[in-house]
Amino acid sequence: MTTDLVRIERHGEDGHVAELVLDRPEAMNAVSTEMAHALGRATREVAGDPTVRAVVVSSTHPKAFCVGADLKERNSFTDEQLRAQRPLAQAAYRGVLDLPVPVVAAVDGYALGGGFEIALSCDLVVCGEAAVVGLPEVSVGVIPGGGGTQLLTRRVGWSRAARMVFTAQRFTAQEAHDLGAVDEVVPAGTARERALELATVVAGNSPVGVRNAKAAMRRGFDTDLAAGLRIEDEMWAATAFSADRAEGVAAFNEKRRPQWPGR
Structure with missing residues (x-):
């Protein structure tokens, strides 16, 4: 393009x-x-x-x-x-x-x-x-x-x-x-x-995980530690119950490369 x-x-x-x-x-x-x-x-x-x-x-x-x-x-x-x-x-x-x-x-x-x-x-x-x-x-x-x-x-x-x-x-x-x-x-x-x-x-990593990790880091950078940890917990929850998390854990246990759903 x-x-x-x-x-x-x-x-x-x-x-x-x-x-x-x-x-x-x-x-x-x-x-x-x-x-x-x-x-x-x-x-x-x-x-x-x-x-x-x-x-x-x-x-x-x-x-x-x-x-x-x-x-x-x-x-x-x-x-x-x-x-x-x-x-x-x-x-x-x-x-x-x-x-x-x-x-x-x-x-x-x-x-x-x-x-x-x-x-x-x-x-x-x-x-x-x-x-x-x-x-x-x-x-x-x-x-x-x-x-x-x-x-x-x-x-x-x-x-x-x-x-x-x-x-x-x-x-x-x-x-x-x-x-x-x-x-x-x-x-x-x-x-x-x-x-x-x-x-x-x-x-090659989880797109949901990477995006949410960046969001947590960016949003938490200029806050105090307690606020930053709350932001991290929010982004953890947004990631932990995603299809990417399920695929990542399954791929690890099956010893294969993850096929990330991206959601």
Whole structure:
């Protein structure tokens, strides 16, 4: 399928892994108004498809995942145009963040500003060793506005996030990994391959279990422990009496691969 500047490709024997391919190579996937529209549409399509069990976000450009906001486009914006674009950009980033299944970012090359925020909106971030990441917004008079101030702080803690945001510096994949901002560093050019591998492993597990585990983790993250445990119990009940649970237990005892009903 094609959604303008973001292609949707399916992988695996049953197509349970969806890949969102950022495909604006002439601009290194800079997020223009049109690109934001495309990413929002693609995430809505994937989120509404119950056959999708895992998602990979990748790029067609070998040297850039996404370089952030399209500053060439914004250079001509009036204040009113910038305000009008804001909800579209927010919907694009939130579309990735709110996907109900696990999402893996495959980052090779530059992931800067909004591009790094797309990656941070994913559950796992795999970087090729030549990748360069950063949130340089304060160097051009703005702040990270695609979730970066919140998502990065939750990933790495206050002081490490402060270093990355306040200095506006770029970091190598290994430096970002050492800070806890990315999850895995692989040989250059292989991030997509590794991300698809991880997504395939995820897609082999119970779709009901995985979705409910993600929901429990996301909903419970910013609550106190007691509230988090109540959320976990709610999601446990939604899973424990599902057809997936019955199939998983039966397959374990029969020593065979589960055939997940997905309900």
